[in-house]
Amino acid sequence: MTTQPHNIVDAEMVESASGRSIDQQLLAAVHDSLKLLEELSRHRDRLGDEPTRTVQALIAESQRRLQRSELFVCVVGEKKAGKSTFLNALLGEALLSSAVRECTGTVTFIRPAREIGYRVVRAGGKEETFQSRYHDRTPEIVRAIEVARQACAKAVTDVDDLPRMIAETEQAIVVDQHRIVHEEQRLAKHQRALAQLEQQLELQQNEAATFRAELDAAGKALPFYVRNLADWRRPWNWPLQKMLVDPAGQAHIGQLERAREQQLAIEAQQKLIVSAQETIRLSQTSLDRYRQTLDEHQQRLIDLSLQLDYLPEHTVACGARLQALELELSQQGEVREQTFREHIRLLTDQDREGKDVEQLWLDFPSPRLPPGLVVIDTPGVNTNVEANARRAWQVIRGEADGAIVLSDLQQPVSGSTRDFVRALSGVMPHLMLVLTKVDRAMENAEILGESGEEQIEEARRMGEKRFAAEVGRDHRQLHSFTMAAERALRGDHPEWQQKFERDLALMMQILSHERPMIVAARAVVAIRQFTEQIRAASAAAEQAYRTTIAALEAQQIPDPVIYCETEVGKILPQIKRLSTVLASNGTSHLELKLSEVKSRIRQEITDCANSNQLRELLTNLQSRVERDLSYLSTSLQQELQSQAEGELRRIQNQLFAGLRERYRIVGEKFHLQVGEIASTTDVRTDVDMSDLAGSLAEKVQSIASSNMGGILGGAAVGAGVGSIIPGVGTVIGGLVGGVLGWMSGKSFSAVKEECASEVDTLFESVMESPIATMKQSAPSLAQNMCLAIQENLRVQVRHYRQWIAGVMEQERRRLQNERDQLAHLEALQQRLERQDQRLDHLMQLAASQSLGIVQRKRSE
Template sequence: MPNSAQLAIDILQKALNEAPWIRPEEQAQIERRIVQIDKRKNDPRIFVAFIGEKKAGKTALVRALTGVPLPVAVRECTAAICEIQVGLEWYHEATYGSSTPERHFVPLDAQEQEEHLEDAQKNKKKLQKEAKDKFNLATKALHTAQSRVERKQEEKIQAQENCSLARKENQKALGNNPWIWSFLSILAWLIPPIRRRLDRIEETTIHYEQQEQKLAALTTELTLYKEEEEKKENEYTTAEEHQQKQNKKAEKILIQAQKSYSDAIEANENKFQSELTELIDVHQKPAERITIHTPNANIPNNIVLLDTPGFNTDLESHRRKAWEAIEELADVCILVSDLRQPMPDTALNMLDQLEPFCPFMHVALTKTDLALSEAEELGDNPLEEIEEAESVARARIKRHWDRPMNIWRISSIEEHDQKQTQSLFQDFWEQLPHNARELKTHLLSIHALREFMDILTVHIQIHKKSLSKIDVASDLAYAMAGQLEEQLPEIEHRTQKLLTRIQLEATEKIGSFEQQWIEKIEGCETKRTLKKQWEQLQKSMQQSYQGVAQELSQQLDYGARRIAGQIFKGEGEIEVQGNELSQTSTDVAEKEDQSQWMWTAGGIAAGATVGVILSSGMALSLIFAAGAGSMTRLLLSPLSKAKSNIINNIEKSAEQEQKNLQEQLNNLKEEISENVLQAAEEELRLQIQKREEEERKKQEDSLKEVQSMLADIMSKREELVRNRP
């Protein structure tokens, strides 16, 4: 993968990890760019996209180049992104989206027909071989018989010549009067010349007879050989006829098998074309994207052709699909335009949008045959009209795209035009830049960083705007503080609960002391010890009552501050959220541990107090001063009576102390409520001020972070732009 792509992926991935303020839709866009760039890592194919207005002839051109039966119509037709490449056999795979499963081409089973065709081909070869072998044997046998006849004929001719010579020799030996030698034979023993003549006559006669016998034998053999030759000729004719019959039989079987197989192939082709129509046609059930393999395309194996919906289609989803395919895939774009209306404004606008994504762009001016026909009907010079239309297209394109490009004129989709179109593009396939893929990835990486820079710029403006509104939030918070008065019923309710709890605590503590004191009195066994114990108790009772009052005052102060804290934290908490004030409510006090009264400030500023102090011990001196507790009278009484009187005094003092504290608490209810409200208002102001400072610091730090990230990405993007492949 090019370094630019990896750098862009690393930057964008880091942004997702280190920028939690990125919004969901921004995160989705960044993740989409990462996937787009990363997918190009292991895919070396070059994607050539055919783009243009609807009904410009894009699909017809792709059909001509690939032979794929893409649906075409007089109306708008293409609704899916079609990726077409060379494959071993016809195949398609359609992607609908997350909610619909993928769909792929399942061909009809033609295995039986294919096997039958293979068997027919093998059977034809077998029958042809058997007939040929038999014919060859018959031919060989015929040739052998013919050779033998020829040899015998030659031998017979030679024998005839020999026989003729022997006859001549014999006739020469006999002379003109052959009959005379039978009379002269009686003189042979007397006359040697006659004897020699007779021997010569006998010798030539025997030789002549032998030659005649040989000639007769050869004539007989020749007759037999000719009969054999005739037989072999018949066998040859039969073998030849058999061979022809076997050939015809095998050919008939093969033709039937081929037709059956062709029918199966045609059924598959029809099924393939029907499914393509369903998956691509805008009026059917089009897929999002469809991959098509074709064994017929005359394009290199590493090239994929993209057929796209028209970028001026009425359906926004189709326009989006076309543009996403160009963004993500198109290494080379071929802008298709009707020659009769060359380069409309929508096409020119598309050129401006292509610049950041497509390193190479070319133009195909289609429907030249229709343009020629219309020019002829109007009486114009067709060739001049075509030339003028191309010149107009070049001039309009030049203002929007100044890079090198090809401009082709494309005719209709008739068979001869298809071959011409394929030939026209053959040189183009071979001359495609080897770095088209790398350049596209580089441009996509730069654009992805540009998009992220735009996102950062937006967030910088958001942070600055938030900083400008923090003071407004503070003013609003002060105004809202007055609404605490609405909490008065709640404050009174909680204050009453606090006083009730304090009263219960006072009763428990005084009751506990009272029990301890009574036990000590009851434990005295003599008047001396009783006197001593009572004197000590009078001192400690005063201190104990004061201690209880002091502790209850502290608890009352803590409780009051707790209520104040709960008005804006927890129960009745007032929180600052942005520039708004919101109020929530929970019953925290009900959940407090019944034995835990040494509360913390609950958010109240350190050192703040409600300022309520309880007094105690007044009842004890009054009781003793009334004479009920005179030491002399106690000592003159019996021990049991003295104990009873002291215990009675203790009980009265405890009862009076509890009553005194109860009256003080009842009188302090309104004062505590008012103090709680004032403390809550002050704490709210301090909390809002603190939060405002924290929020400002947070916004400033975040702003610096975003600005730093933007500067870093801007620097790296500029480096990428300088280092274009």
């Protein structure tokens, strides 16, 4: 990526016209770019898993960089360029003087902080901190100091407030005493009033008792109902009311009323006494409280008087305690800093603990390091050790927002530095170039009495152009500075120390300003990378579409009839050979089985003991022969099928190989489950055993007829014998009679022998036809097998055509959906290209602004 600087006025015009700064516009463009890149995740299947993961990692990394508050700047130095001096100047003291060595691979992160500290990551991932290795008592001492300060403050306050507090306490004692006297007087008054009330109650009670006694004595002369006048006023006691009209009753009623009034007066007096007692109790409670308060105030007065004598010494002791704690804190701080520096030397010494230290996070309170800046020392960039170089570059790519390159003003640029600058050319628009070893130029200027600043400025311009030429970069893409880090570290030249701090502040300002540019540069690289991938994916998708459809169409079967005939024609010679073998084997089997049937019939004839058995045998002969021949037909069919089964399976597997291959190709391409193809084929013959049975039965019947016809002369005897056999018809009876008549001229054994001989003759003539048919059945067997196999193939071909038609339609729909997705991807590509142009334009403006800031600062 090239960032050619624009005119500074153009950048300011853009800023004022839009109402937002270039940085704000650039950040907004970066966020828009990340949103576009997030949309690429929808096309994982098109772009692939690895590019999609790369996009997601880039988005996460960019968001992390945008959200973090710290600016990470890596420092790379040429050998002997004074990098350790520069880093120590940043820290403000020679902390890393023995830490930075040419062979070290430790990546050091320097972060400004209020307190010193570190975190170490060793080989294998083990971590440790300064706090874990050093027991720091500072927090304990700080807490003790705070307590001591509070105690001192309280002692001083007490010393100042004691006279006032004593006077207030004495005044409170006087008030308490007055309250006690007043309350004692009130209590005595209430007690006197109570005594009077009690005396009056006693008089009333005595007077009432005397009057009651007199009333009781006078009432004894009155009737009972008069002495008990409790209910005389009730309405239902009207007779008593009438009797009380006499003077004696009326007088008694008057006396009763007086006695009741006396009782009411006594009760009222008792209530007054109770109220007076409560008043006395309350007054006594108040008096006790006042006396307790008086005791407390008197005790407080004693305590304050003692403190008045003790507090001056206590205040002095608190102050001494505070001073001792502050001195201990100061000493603890010195020990802590000394221990910290010793640890840093051990951890950065490759001959000691530093040999297995991979990362060192250093917290250090330096006034020259602005808050939010993290300086990364990456010594592995300029080393030949592969592990150190890999570690350094991993940190640079993962953490660095900017880069500071230190180069000797007089020496050529090394190859490792050139590689470093080229590697960052795409993601860091500007490099901070620090030209070191300017002390010689300053000394020459001082010797000649010339202006050192002019000499240094000229050296900076020349060094900047030389460095840019050697690394192959436009010098306007560099921000160069000349820094006398050694003099700034020593502090013996205030003017150079101030220049170091001004240049450092300007460098940090530029880095902070260009931080959005760095994040944007990474987005631009990713956008261009994935734009190319989208183009390639679009072309690949179109080619894949054509290839897939062509492959599917190639697997179709255009004409099933021709396909089946062609495929069956390939196996026809094998079928013919198989049919010949089956016909020959079937003939042998048929001859053997027919001979067995003939032998069994002859044996049954021979086994007949009389003419009845013979007649019964001949009568049932047809059904028995049909049954035997039916079994023979089934046996022959099974035998042929058994012999043909293995060979037919092999032939059919060979026949269906082409179809199975089509299934396999399509199934593997689209990950489809393909079922097995049916391969069963029945073997059938044209030998009809039912015809053989009928023919044989007719021959046997003809034998019986001919024999019977030859003995008709004995019909009468036969008729007579037959008439005594129940259930036998005239024809059968005549037949039996004929047989018996014939037997009258011949022996029964001779008759059986003749019948057996006729059976032999019969089977010889009958067997010729089926055996000849079986011998000639090879063509029909071949035809039957070919037809069965061909029909099976046609069924499977129909299934295949239906199946692949569905697959093709499904694939066309899928490919059309992918084309729709591809259209979205192509639209996203166009948006990314426009976003690339927008980012590039804004970065050029931001770069121009950075150059303008440097020019203005240097001209001031």
